[in-house]
Amino acid sequence: MQTPWEYRYAHRMQKMGSSVIRELLKLTQQPDIISFGGGLPAPEVFPLKEFREACNFVLDNFGAQALQYGTTEGYAPLREMIARHTGRYSVSVKPENILITSGSQQALDFIGRVFINRGDYIVVESPTYLGALQAWNAYGAQYISVPMDENGMIVDELEKALRIGPKFIYVLPNFQNPSGSTLSLERRQRIVELADKYGVPIVEDDPYGQLRYEGEHLPSLVYLDSQFRGDDGTYTGNVIYLSTFSKILAPGIRLAWVVAPEQVIKKLVNTKQAADLHTATFNQIVAYEVGKGGFLDEHVKIIRATYKERRDVMLETMEEIWPAGTSWTKPQGGMFLWGMLPKGMDTAEILKLAIDKKVAFVPGFAFHANGGGHNTMRLNFSYSSPEVIREGSTRLGLLLRELVKANGNHN
Amino acid sequence: MQTPWEYRYAHRMQKMGSSVIRELLKLTQQPDIISFGGGLPAPEVFPLKEFREACNFVLDNFGAQALQYGTTEGYAPLREMIARHTGRYSVSVKPENILITSGSQQALDFIGRVFINRGDYIVVESPTYLGALQAWNAYGAQYISVPMDENGMIVDELEKALRIGPKFIYVLPNFQNPSGSTLSLERRQRIVELADKYGVPIVEDDPYGQLRYEGEHLPSLVYLDSQFRGDDGTYTGNVIYLSTFSKILAPGIRLAWVVAPEQVIKKLVNTKQAADLHTATFNQIVAYEVGKGGFLDEHVKIIRATYKERRDVMLETMEEIWPAGTSWTKPQGGMFLWGMLPKGMDTAEILKLAIDKKVAFVPGFAFHANGGGHNTMRLNFSYSSPEVIREGSTRLGLLLRELVKANGNHN
Numbered sequence: 067m068q069t070p071w072e073y074r075y076a077h078r079m080q081k082m083g084s085s086v087i088r089e090l091l092k093l094t095q096q097p098d099i100i101s102f103g104g105g106l107p108a109p110e111v112f113p114l115k116e117f118r119e120a121c122n123f124v125l126d127n128f129g130a131q132a133l134q135y136g137t138t139e140g141y142a143p144l145r146e147m148i149a150r151h152t153g154r155y156s157v158s159v160k161p162e163n164i165l166i167t168s169g170s171q172q173a174l175d176f177i178g179r180v181f182i183n184r185g186d187y188i189v190v191e192s193p194t195y196l197g198a199l200q201a202w203n204a205y206g207a208q209y210i211s212v213p214m215d216e217n218g219m220i221v222d223e224l225e226k227a228l229r230i231g232p233k234f235i236y237v238l239p240n241f242q243n244p245s246g247s248t249l250s251l252e253r254r255q256r257i258v259e260l261a262d263k264y265g266v267p268i269v270e271d272d273p274y275g276q277l278r279y280e281g282e283h284l285p286s287l288v289y290l291d292s293q294f295r296g297d298d299g300t301y302t303g304n305v306i307y308l309s310t311f312s313k314i315l316a317p318g319i320r321l322a323w324v325v326a327p328e329q330v331i332k333k334l335v336n337t338k339q340a341a342d343l344h345t346a347t348f349n350q351i352v353a354y355e356v357g358k359g360g361f362l363d364e365h366v367k368i369i370r371a372t373y374k375e376r377r378d379v380m381l382e383t384m385e386e387i388w389p390a391g392t393s394w395t396k397p398q399g400g401m402f403l404w405g406m407l408p409k410g411m412d413t414a415e416i417l418k419l420a421i422d423k424k425v426a427f428v429p430g431f432a433f434h435a436n437g438g439g440h441n442t443m444r445l446n447f448s449y450s451s452p453e454v455i456r457e458g459s460t461r462l463g464l465l466l467r468e469l470v471k472a473n474g475n476h477n
Numbered sequence: 478m479q480t481p482w483e484y485r486y487a488h489r490m491q492k493m494g495s496s497v498i499r500e501l502l503k504l505t506q507q508p509d510i511i512s513f514g515g516g517l518p519a520p521e522v523f524p525l526k527e528f529r530e531a532c533n534f535v536l537d538n539f540g541a542q543a544l545q546y547g548t549t550e551g552y553a554p555l556r557e558m559i560a561r562h563t564g565r566y567s568v569s570v571k572p573e574n575i576l577i578t579s580g581s582q583q584a585l586d587f588i589g590r591v592f593i594n595r596g597d598y599i600v601v602e603s604p605t606y607l608g609a610l611q612a613w614n615a616y617g618a619q620y621i622s623v624p625m626d627e628n629g630m631i632v633d634e635l636e637k638a639l640r641i642g643p644k645f646i647y648v649l650p651n652f653q654n655p656s657g658s659t660l661s662l663e664r665r666q667r668i669v670e671l672a673d674k675y676g677v678p679i680v681e682d683d684p685y686g687q688l689r690y691e692g693e694h695l696p697s698l699v700y701l702d703s704q705f706r707g708d709d710g711t712y713t714g715n716v717i718y719l720s721t722f723s724k725i726l727a728p729g730i731r732l733a734w735v736v737a738p739e740q741v742i743k744k745l746v747n748t749k750q751a752a753d754l755h756t757a758t759f760n761q762i763v764a765y766e767v768g769k770g771g772f773l774d775e776h777v778k779i780i781r782a783t784y785k786e787r788r789d790v791m792l793e794t795m796e797e798i799w800p801a802g803t804s805w806t807k808p809q810g811g812m813f814l815w816g817m818l819p820k821g822m823d824t825a826e827i828l829k830l831a832i833d834k835k836v837a838f839v840p841g842f843a844f845h846a847n848g849g850g851h852n853t854m855r856l857n858f859s860y861s862s863p864e865v866i867r868e869g870s871t872r873l874g875l876l877l878r879e880l881v882k883a884n885g886n887h888n
Contacts, residue, residue, distance in 0.1 A: 070676045070715060071741050074644055076594045076616075109541030117544065121532040130520030133528065133727035168579055168731075172753040179615070183487045200751040204590070205487075233485055265481045304481060316544035318758035320579075330482050340611040342583040346757055347729035 093421050100458030101426040102445040105243065105401060108376075111369045112316045113356065120355040124348065132348045138339045139331075140166025140323075141350035147358060148323050152307075155275075156289030159301050162328045165335060168345045170273060170310045170322040174201040176337045177234075177269055177306065180330075182207050187232040191219050193404075193433030193442070195243050195271065198236055207233075209435035216395060218242070218249030221256045228264040234306075235266055239287060241274045241400025244433045244444035248398055251284050258290045261304050268305045273313050276366050278399035279374035288325060302327045311353055313401070314366050319349045373401065379452040380445065380459050387463030389470040394445075401448035404430070407441045407466065411473055414440070419469070425461040504832050511869030512837040513856040516654065516812060519787075522780045523727045524767065531766040535759065543759045549750045550742075551577025551734075552761035558769060559734050563718075566686075567700035570712050573739045576746060579756045581684060581721045581733040585612040587748045588645075588680055588717065591741075593618050598643040602630050604815075604844030604853070606654050606682065609647055618644075620846035627806060629653070629660030632667045639675040645717075646677055650698060652685045652811025655844045655855035659809055662695050669701045672715050679716045684724050687777050689810035690785035699736060713738045722764055724812070725777050730760045784812065790863040791856065791870050798874030800881040805856075812859035815841070818852040818877065822884050825851070830880070836872040 095101075124132050139145065145161040152159050167173045174197060182188070184206030190198070192211035199209070210227040212219050219237060228235075237257065239249040249257075261268050270287045288307040295303055310322035324334060338344070356362070377397065384394055384405075391408040405427070407413065413429040420426055430442025447455060506512075535543050550556065556572040563570050578584045585608060593599070595617030601609070603622035610620070621638040623630050630648060639646075648668065650660040660668075672679050681698045699718040706714055721733035735745060749755070767773070788808065795805055795816075802819040816838070818824065824840040831837055841853025858866060 070678045071592075071717075071738060074592050074678065075744060076590070076592055106546055109545055112541055112544045114536055114540040114544070118533065118536045121536070122529065125525055125529045125532070129525040130523055131729075133523045133525070133729040134520055135517055135728045168753045168757070171751075175752045179487070181482075181485050181487055197751075197754075204748070204751050267481045267485065306482075316759075317546045318542075318544040319760075320753065320755070320757040327482060333486060337615070340582075340608075340615050341586045341752075342579045342731065343608075344731070346579070346731040346760055348727075349730075349757055349760070 093417070093426070096421070099421065099424050099426050100450060100454055100461070102447070102450070102458060102462075103426045103428045104449060105446055106449040107313055107317060107369075107401070108372055108448055111372050113361070113365050116356050116361055116365075117316070117352065120352045123355055124351045128351055132351045134347060136344045136347035136350070138335050138344045140164065140345060141347065141354060143358075144350050144354040147354060148325075152325055155283075156286045157292040157297070157301050157325070159325055160328075163301055163325055163331060165324040165326070165331050165338070166345050166350060167322045167324060167338070168342065169312065169317070169320045170271065170308045171197050171201065172338075172341075173308050173322060173324045173334075174198050174271075175204075176334050176341070178202045178205040178207065179337050179341075180333050181233055187230055189224065189227045189232045189235040189266075190435050191237060191242065191245075192435065193244050193430060193439055194236065194435060195238055196433055198271070199435055211434065211436045211438075214242075214245060214247055216247055218247050218253055219257070221253050221260070224257065225260055228260060228266050232266055235261060235268045236271065237268060237287065238271045239284070240272055241277065241397045241402070243273070243400070244402050244428070244430070245404040246395040246397030246400060246402050247404070248284070254284065254287055254290055258287055258294050258304070261291075262294065270305050270307045272308060273310045274400040275309065276314055277370060277373060277401070279370055279377060281398045301325075306330060314362050314369065315353060315356060319346075319353065321345065321349055321353050370399075373448050376447045376450070376452055376455055377403070379455045380447045383456050383459035383463060387460055387467070389463075389467045391470050391474070392466060401446055403445050403447060405443045405445055407443075408470060408473055409441055411441045411469065413443045416443075416465070416469060420462060420465055423461045423465050425458045425465075427462070504828070504837070507832075510832065510835050510837050511861060511865055511872070513858070513861070513869060513873075514837045514839045515860060516857055517860045518724055518728060518780075518812070519783055519859055522783050524772070524776050527767050527772055527776075528727070528763065531763045534766055535762045539762055543762045545758060547755045547758035547761070549746050549755045551575065551756060552758065552765060554769075555761050555765040556734075558765060559736075563736055566694075567697045568703040568708070568712055568736070570736055571739075574712055574736055574742060576735040576737070576742050576749070577756050577761060578733045578735060578749070579753065580723065580728070580731045581682065581719045582608050582612065583749075583752075584719050584733060584735045584745075585609050585682075586615075587745050587752070589613040589616040589618065590748050590752075591744050592644055598641055600635065600638045600643045600646040600677075601846050602648060602653065602656075603846065604655050604841060604850055605647065605846060606649055607844055609682070610846055622845065622847045622849075625653075625656060625658055627658055629658050629664055630668070632664050632671070635668060636671055639671060639677050643677055646672060646679045647682065648679060648698065649682045650695070651683055652688065652808045652813070654684070654811070654813050655839070655841070656815040657806040657808030657811060657813050658815070659695070665695065665698055665701055669698055669705050669715070672702075673705065681716050681718045683719060684721045685811040686720065687725055688781060688784060688812070690781055690788060692809045712736075717741060725773050725780065726764060726767060730757075730764065732756065732760055732764050781810075784859050787858045787861070787863055787866055788814070790866045791858045794867050794870035794874060798871055798878070800874075800878045802881050802885070803877060812857055814856050814858065816854045816856055818854075819881060819884055820852055822852045822880065824854045827854075827876070827880060831873060831876055834872045834876050836869045836876075838873070
């Protein structure tokens, strides 16, 4: 006999079922597999000592406040610190332009809740971040996929998409998850201009911006937008900007932030109040204490050095072993690169063979809002040690040699 | 010039605007006001020493794991501990019946998301918890309000409500927020039977169950439901049960849990994955370490003693000073009591006068889903010291003497 619950799920649940990709990822969780499938930071770079010191300092000095309910907007000194940090790297904002969220996933969810009506179109890169699709599917979003190359979203295609009347443009400009591509400065400027021309705002998701291993830092879209409209210090522009402590401090504390015009922050605050009251007070005060003296600026250099070495090892092994007909991106930062196989090959099928060889990745189709990408894959290079990356990438490369050869004979 | 954002809010935002009650509460935040308006635990009862020890233990022994991404369902040992605890106090469940959430507010939000289609009716007590109304308004819920007395929801009225075809029944059986009422055993049994008879499930919200200051612990609805249907150890019943660490440990770590049939947990997990990936790993492991040796069972005795004294002081002062024609509940536990003034008096108006006397409360209308309650108020007795409660309650009582007298003369 079924329980009444079963007949009572809301119609929107149809969009939320367990996905093919989740089933595939379960396969990769066997203990002896080298997985390039996850998206985990390296635990070796978590600043345990500083975090521990901050926990003790906070409990000694702010004990009761740190364990009490807090404001929905977030801990005021943390919002001020982020406002200062944002001003240093891009656009001048006030704490009123900042909302603290429980990870960027929550910000994506709130953006869906505040802006997406069932059937609305959202412009996304193709491929794009899977978590954003999961968040917005729940609100009945549809997607317009704009193709990318190694310089990010192809802007002429974007203009066509904007004529369809989307709700907003979602873009990950730096070392994109999943492709590893970085949006060029020229395209950033064009996107800001096009967004203004068509009156379509932008959600800029930037978890990895500080994890650049080579080349020059490029200005954020929120900065270019404020320049474009000549803002006088109060940001009232066209961009909602997201970033996070997950990649520069630690993901297990679930701490991220939104930068947006004050009116948008107010709507997001109302949403957050109904959704979880506020982000954990203790975590916010500890992150503030870890970050306030400039420690994270130094710490991120260690993260960069660690991940750069890992990226380089993965790229070297691919160069050595991966067969002709395959190609891949060379990310200037971040945690992922994107492998491309000859047309007609199917990475979802290949994953099963790779798991037999004890190596795993995420098939690229999962990152495509409207299909495609069956010959692509996402590879993470932040989590495993250089030795493990070399071993896993070699295993995968040798498998691909066999398969590409067979595919060539077959065609 | 407006930004494009302004024209892009989803239609559901109409339900999410800043409310009258929020504006009123702003008035109560002046520093010299004695506020019975909030719902804060006493900071004196936070177990700072044990929390600090657990933080250090966790970082020394689980450092990297505690700062890394975790599973959406929650930290496995914490889910096991909650399953054991639940089994001891009520129904036998497995960890698969438990979901860890970022506070119970998040559980209410997820329940709204999974079960409520726009226009669905939800049965609520009148008055009911404001946070549930805020969560479910966002999903377009409508409410059927069932009146209460000092023994909770009036069951004959509930049966009428069930014939309307609501999606579920929402009930806070122990020391209800806001009224302080406790649902009698007989009514608990009747509600479980009626829910089964009409095929309408129950959401049981129990943040205060362990904060009982007198009388016998009453069995939860989830337990009675499992007894009623003769469950053999696997709970597949009719109740979703919510509880939290906010009142027995600390609210600033945002940690709560859901007990439900496994199929419901799976839907809630899918929702949580899209909403915020998971609750902070560090907070979960620390709470587990604080709780695992039975510390919280001892600690809750301190909380009970502290709050009982405060409740008694508030009741004594009310007995002494509040005028004839007023009445109030005598809660057996929890954090709130409910004041009732003669018909025709308006506590929203009286709040303004009370603030002039430097004392505040929440007007009762805010807790009514379908209007009413204008002559009622919620008073919190957990936060302020006994001396401050005596002073504030005296100020309020003296004001009410004047006002009730004037009201009598006027009528």
